[in-house]
Amino acid sequence: MPEGLFKVILDYDGTLTAEEDQVGELAEKSISTLSQEILKVPLAEVRDAYHRTRAMLLAEPHKYWWEVNGGIASYSDEGAFITNTTTIQTMLRLNSSYAHAVEQYFGEVEYDPIVDCSNYLFHKHTFDLEPHFREPTERVLGHLVAHPLLEPIILSSSKGDKVRKNLRILGFEDIRVLGDTRQYEIDPSWKREFVHPGQGSGQIFRVDEKHTVDLRRPAYYSALANEMQNAEGLLVAADTFSMPGALPMMMGIPFLLLKTEYTPAWCEAYVTSHPHGEILPDLALLTLPCRGRGVRARAPVHSGGCPFCSNCC
Known part of the structure; x- marks a missing residue:
């Protein structure tokens, strides 16, 4: 040195x-994976739930956050990718059937099933983004x-x-x-x-x-x-x-x-x-x-x- x-x-x-130019593609890829691979529900249903949740977050962003081990990692409005991750976490937590499906899919977890799910989606799909x-x-x-x-x-x-x-x-x-x-x-x-x-x-x-x-x-x-x-x-x-x-x-x-x-x-x-x-x-x-x-x-x-x-x- x-x-x-x-x-x-x-x-x-x-x-x-x-990332503001990439987040739409990241969201759509994540929605597709949730629909087909994890939740096993129609794509239109997940897409609608995602966008309703996102609108709810951005209306009062200080009330929603990226949660890890019970702590606030970031508030929902701090970044384009952060908004996407927080939207996914919140959508899954607020729907008991979604949360159960995630728990079944992620049997062994590092944090909790929903955090592990959002991490999985982020790493999987940002790797392939141009x-x-x-x-x-x-x-x-x-x-x-x-x-x-x-x-x-x-x-x-x-x-x-x-x-x-x-x-x-x-x-x-x-x-x-x-x-x-x-x-x-x-x-x-x-x-x-x-x-x-x-x-x-x-x-x-x-x-x-x-x-x-x-x-x-x-x-x-x-x-x-x-x-x-x-x-x-x-x-x-x-x-x-x-x-x-x-x-x-x-x-x-x-x-x-x-x-x-x-x-x-x-x-x-x-x-x-x-x-x-x-x-x-x-x-x-x-x-x-x-x-x-x-x-x-x-x-x-x-x-x-x-x-x-x-x-x-």
């Missing part, structure tokens, strides 16, 4: 890709790869093989991938606490009157802590807050929230207010030149400051 190495951890789905890379993605990755003191690392809750397969399309076979990092995995038995600048020590913190964030994510914490060991600095950039962003911010790692068409106002407001958070208006801003080191007191990216240090521009 070169001295002074700065690691730039980039979320994959929704950050490097335009990637819709955001326009700046190839340019940004090329810039980061070429810089002698920057190492891009791709973060994903998907299996690493999907990400590697898709990066090869752009010619980036050698970029390191942190796959299956389980940013969604809540572990109630994990006891580590964090210090919030305004709320003291704890594991679950208030974001606003309608939202909290649960930091009991030891698998993701371990992945981040491991990357911090041999780097001068670390930065995480992602399109959603609760899963990839909240934990690094509370660990003192700078987090850039990529603003997309689906970014909720409450996420944007909280990240903006946090001392280690910032909004990234455009992925292309990660191509700003970096000639220095460190991240303290750097100028905001949106005003022309370097995303990585305080000594550039």
